[in-house]
Amino acid sequence: MxxxxxxxxxxxxxxxxxxxxxxxxxxxxxxxxxxxxxxxxxxxxxxxxxxxxxxxxxxxxxxxxxxxxxxxxIETIPAPIFYKDAEGRYLGCNQAFSEYIGLREMDLVGKSVFDIAPQELAITYHQADQELLAAGESQKYEAQVRYANGQKRNVVFHKGVWRSADDKPEGMVGLFLDITELKQTEAALAKARDNAEKASQAKSEFLAVMSHEIRTPLNAMLGMTEVLSESELNDEQRKRLDLLHRAGESMMRLINDILDLSKVEAGRLKLELRPFDLEKMLRAEIGLIADLAQEKGLSVTLRLDKNAPKRVLGDTHKLRQVLSNLLGNAVKFTDQGEITVSAAQVDGAAGEANLIRFEVRDTGIGVQEEHQQEIFAPFAQEDESITRRYGGSGLGLSICRSLVEMMGGELAMQSGGTNGGSVFTFTVPLPKAVMELAVEASAAEARREQIVTATPTQQPQADAQPARLLLVEDAEDNISLMRAYLGKQPVELIIARNGQEGVDAFREQPVDLVLMDIQMPVKDGFTATREIRELEAEQGLAPTPVIAVTAHAFPEDIERCVDAGCDAHIPKPVRKKELLELIGRYANGGGNG
CATH class of the missing domain: 1.20.5 (Single alpha-helices involved in coiled-coils or other helix-helix interfaces)
Incomplete structure (x- = not known):
């Protein structure tokens, strides 16, 4: 001390x-x-x-x-945050959570979710907390919460377990994000998308109906001009008849362009890849415009690069549609000179993935530089004088660009300005066709050519045994046209004015060939064709050729004809030459022999 x-x-x-x-x-x-x-x-x-x-x-x-x-x-974070012990009692929260529940933090501590939330929501929250502690892993889930003002909101919870120093679960911490506006936006977008899809479907159905309703009278109009052209007419009469025929053809092209644009916009077009001969396809397209070019004194030249592959894999239908449009424009807008079609493999694209560059060059009226991009817009032409002089809908190049882009390529043009000619260039990847695939697909392509498009060359022989033809058609104008087309042919024509009459007529007497309309009262052509096939199977008869003669010209309509049992399809307006070629091929067993 x-x-x-x-x-x-x-x-x-x-x-x-x-x-x-x-x-x-x-x-x-x-x-x-x-x-x-x-x-x-x-x-x-x-x-x-x-x-x-x-x-x-x-x-x-x-x-x-x-x-x-x-x-x-925690207070800085705008999202409501809370933390609890392992028993589910609140240990604290931030201001955002206090505002959500309408309690101060000091009043919240020690309470459970059953003290602050409605019973049905509290049970859900408690079960989620128990699952979190049992699993020991973070949670994320959507739920509903009710704010202090009684308003229900959609939220997404994020929760995690906090542990002691010896890694034992001590409790949980969580937050939630209000996604009510996001959900409302998603619902509005889904509704808008649904409405847009319905509108697109309604537009497609409307265009399909309009196509049918316009093609039907056009069939009679163009067909009768063709019949009249075989009569003895003076120069003035023939001139007027040609004018009428050109007007009908122009209307037909406009309908086809609008339908194509509609399908492109709706995303209904799909690529159908098949092996094909590149040079053969190009010469076929040039052949289609050769007569018109010759009438105008234009020369048409094909330049195929020697390194270009012979057989390639691609959508020949869409490729031909692009070339047909570009060649048609070249002939239309060129009064003198020449048109050159070129195809070459792009350097550096050798191997399986060939990038082929196509070029259509003319010496026509050209396009001024300031208008060279505008012409690819729908319904666009350089100026009104072009429309008045040359006609057209202004849809062709827009459709071409969409088709080329769909095939993985690009379409561009160059022009020397007014009267400087034009050069349209596009590239498309066309892989080399594997030999085994080419052989197999060529057979399938030949079968499809026979079934779907059927453009043979044989015509009825004058001295052949008259063929019995069953025409199933409800429109009197088209019946009259068929009689006019077949009046001088060695055929016996039997008329049925709806699908049911067609089936009954087939049951009563054998025929050599059926010309089947599709859209008819009482029973449509699809159903009638299927019933005819069923009758043949029941009676053990050989299949009778059925040719769909219809204003339904969409690819899916053609496929439906094939699925129903039709052997060929010819769209309205019907060309006399094509009809007679088909009859010559299929009548008297020629199609199925």
Whole structure:
């Protein structure tokens, strides 16, 4: 006590001198040493205690700083955040969560979800918390919450487990994000998409109906002009008849362009890849415009690069449609000179993936530079004088560009300006056709050519046995046209005015060939054809050729004809030459023999 009093009551130095005096007074050196050693131990204890207290103070300050930082961070986040213990009791939250539940944090602590949420929602939240603690992994799920004002909102929860130092689950922390507006936007977009799809479908159906309704009278009009052209006419009459025929053909092209554009916009076109002979395809397209070019005194030249592959794999129908449009424009807008069609393999594209560059060059009226991009827009032409002089819908190049892009290529043009001619160039990837695939697909292509498009060359022989033809058609104008077409042919024509009459007539007497319309009252052509095939199967008869003669000209309509059992398809307006060729091919067993 004496030593402690000395040390505590004086400074350190004074205390040590005091210990020395005490030791001398006591007259014992050993006692002096003992007292000094005790004093030093006490000094060491005091210094250690001070260090521990200072460290504890720093740790408490650091902990307060960490808590303040964490609290600030949590409060800064606009999303409601909460944390609970393992029993589901709230330990705290941020201001956003307090506003959501309408409780201060101090009033929330110690409560469970059953104290603050409706029973049905509380059960859902509690089950999710139990699953979270059992799994020990983070959760993310959508749910509904009810705000303090009673409003229900859609939210997405994010929850995680927080653990003790020995990795035991101590509780959970979670937040939720309000996605009500997002859900409303998604619903609005889904509704808009659904409405757009319905509108697109309605437009497609409308165009299909209009196509049928326009093609039907056009069939009679163009057909009768063809019949009249075989009559003896004076020059003025023939001139007027040609004018009528050209007007009908122009209307037909306009209908086809609008239908094509509609299918492109609706995304209904699909690529149908088949092997084909590149040179043969190009010569076929040139052959289609050769007569018209010759009438205008134009020469048409094909330049095929020697390195271009012979057989390639591609959508020959769409490729021919692009070339047909470009060649048609070249002939239309060129009054003198020449048209050159070129095809070459692009350098560096050797191997399986051939990039073929096609070029259609003319010496026509050209396009001014400022209009060279505009002409690819729908319904666009350089100016009104072009439309008045040359006609056309202005859809062709827009359709061409869409088809080329669909095939993975690009379409561009260059022109020397007014009267400087034009060069249209497009590239399309056309892989080389594998030999085995080419042989197999060629057979399928030949079969499809026979079934779907059927453009043979044989015509009825004048001295052949009259063929019995069953015409199933409801439109009187088209019946009259067929009679006019077949009046001088060695055929016996039997008329049925709807699908049911057609089936009944087929059942009553055998025929050599059926010309089947599709859209008819009582029973349509698809159903009638299927029933005819069923009758043949029941009676053990050989299949009778059925040719669909219809204003339904969409590719899917042609496929439906094939699926129903038709052997060939010819679209309205019907050309006399094509009809007679088909009859010559299929009548008297020619098609199925």
């Amino acid at each position: 004496l030593v402690g009093g000395v040390l505590l009551g004086s400074g350190l130095t004074a205390g040590l001198f005091a210990l020395g005096d005490v030791a001398r007074y006591a007259g014992s050196a050993s006692l002096a040493l003992l007292l000094v050693g005790g004093a030093l131990s006490l000094l060491d204890w005091r210094l250690h205690t001070r260090h521990v207290l200072q460290r504890a103070h720093r740790q408490r300050a650091h902990a307060r700083q960490s808590r303040n930082l964490l609290k600030t961070l």
